[in-house]
Amino acid sequence: MLIIVPIKQVPDTNDVRIDPETGTLIREGVPSIVNPEDRHAVEMALVLKDQAGGGKVVVVSMGPPQAEIALREMLAMGADEAILLSDRAFAGADTLATACALAHAVRQLGQYDLIICGRQAIDGDTAQVGPQLAEFLQIPQATYAQDLRLEGGKIRVERAVEGEVQVLELPLPALVTCLKEANKPRIPTLKGCIGAFREKPFQVWNASRIKVPLEQIGLKGSPTQVRRTFTPPPRGQGIVLTGDPQQAVQTLVQTLREKGIM
């Protein structure tokens, strides 16, 4: 069984701060991490591989050379092979151009059974690359998976959305995006870490290696463009009530009545 897991290296948005003077992002000193939900995707793949009685889990990432460390970390977790898609030509990609590059890389890997992505990346929160990749490859998809099982050559997926769970059955190959509720990612062992750097195959592929037309990737292949970024404007200041709580509460209730809210 060949399972492919596309992963992304992201800035830890918990640590992103805004420069109060200029209103711009301070990225300096912000650590890069593996997108949290992508770890769950790798875990899901590793469990499934065992269930299937063997196979291979390949992690793929499109990113700058530094993204190597994110891929090595996933090798340490237990993935078998890693491929880094790195080329200046990929830069500036929106979700469509990213999915396009990933699709071409997947085609280079031959016959695969399953692609598992994290639900979304914490820097963009778009949740678009998974479904767009499935569309390029013309395979069925199940997003928001909280559970995934192999059943007689097909997969059974529990898709959790808005107060309901859909139980889906998909033929293979298929693409699944997974929720963090699905599992608890394993911690790399020391042996895993050594293997990740010494034994396991790690390759860097450029645009020509994946045979992708240059006009379909990077900035050129991106229909959307960022016009501007800014910090959200604050809401205006209202009434501040200090002192005796009973008094404050009465004033509040009166205000609510006057405004017709109560």
Place this chain on the structure above:
Amino acid sequence: MAISIDKNLCVGCGACLKVCPYDAIDLIDRKAILNDSCVHCGACVDSCKFKAILSQAGEGPRKDLSEYAGVAVFAETRGQGLAKVATELLGCGRALADTRKVGLTAFLLGHRIQGLAKDLIAHGADRVVVVDDPRLAPFRTAPFARALTSVIQQQKPEIVLIGASGIGRDLAPRVANRLKTGLTADCTGLAIEEGSGLLLQTRPAFGGNVMATIVCPHHRPQMSTVRPGVMKPLPRDDHRQGTITEAKVTIKETDLRTVVREVVRLAGKKVDLSEATVIVSGGRGVGGAKGFEGIRDLAEALGGQVGASRAAVESGWIEHDHQVGQTGKSVSPRLYIACGISGAIQHLAGIAGADFVVAVNRDAQAPIMKAADVAIVGDLHQVVPLLAAEIRRARKENAA
């Protein structure tokens, strides 16, 4: 790349039909013809033994953007009715259509849903295009993607809005890809740029730390998913006039490979904060699961729902369905009461749509206090029970 078929060379063998991943080739009068689904991927070129399929390198088919006009929304349904986000999209779509001086169309897809068309008109649509097909219930990605793509190709709107719900976020990326156009996720602001007439699509990025405005200048339609709970629906007006038409789409056998075995409604703890009119939320300041009893009691006194900050959810005091903010729900109640919540930017991102915000916090300097219409500086363990009692007293007085 641009693909074309030379009719004189084509013998009608049909070999190309089998290799086309998009079902984009039809055999008509023993000739292969490209249909609307063709994305010029080139997969068919080598399949033709007669060299009838030509591929031209270069810029690809430049779409004539002026062909596209009008604003369209995807009218998501829920159970027997419309999803709330459908009416929100109409509210915002109406404003965009009026600015562009064009019509507003709703695409209504499903089975036995025609009855909802008049609701869409009452909420602002000029036109409703209905696709009724038993294979469109319950929701499945592939048949919906096929149907929605076809309707967009037939109608050619310049703007398409889809709710950023579990269904919309599953469906929209596939449709945008099939149309090879841009898609902006989870928009919280939409406007028309003066001069260019482009759709300005604003959304939070980097965990809500910054907002980004995205445009899609050279491709049509311009597509966005829109965060539920942010846009305001128009009041229902049954006197509004509009037309209802049926569209024909061809759903393929291959679209039906996914089987929905069952749909389990999570009964009991059904919280839908995005539709609540009053929300009382607790944060880290509440201090524990037990502390949420006071919050619940206040919510009950007001006939509202209980919300929470991420800190409270991550401490395990309350389930994730209750989380308000960037990674929780966006809410738009008439009244939002934040108790023991500092008002981090990611939390505030979720309450931008609230009409009236009350904050209870010990710290007068907390950011939430500057965002509140009424800020009470004090200990929530004192203030919350007093407030619940005062509200119950006022209610009684009203009733008497």
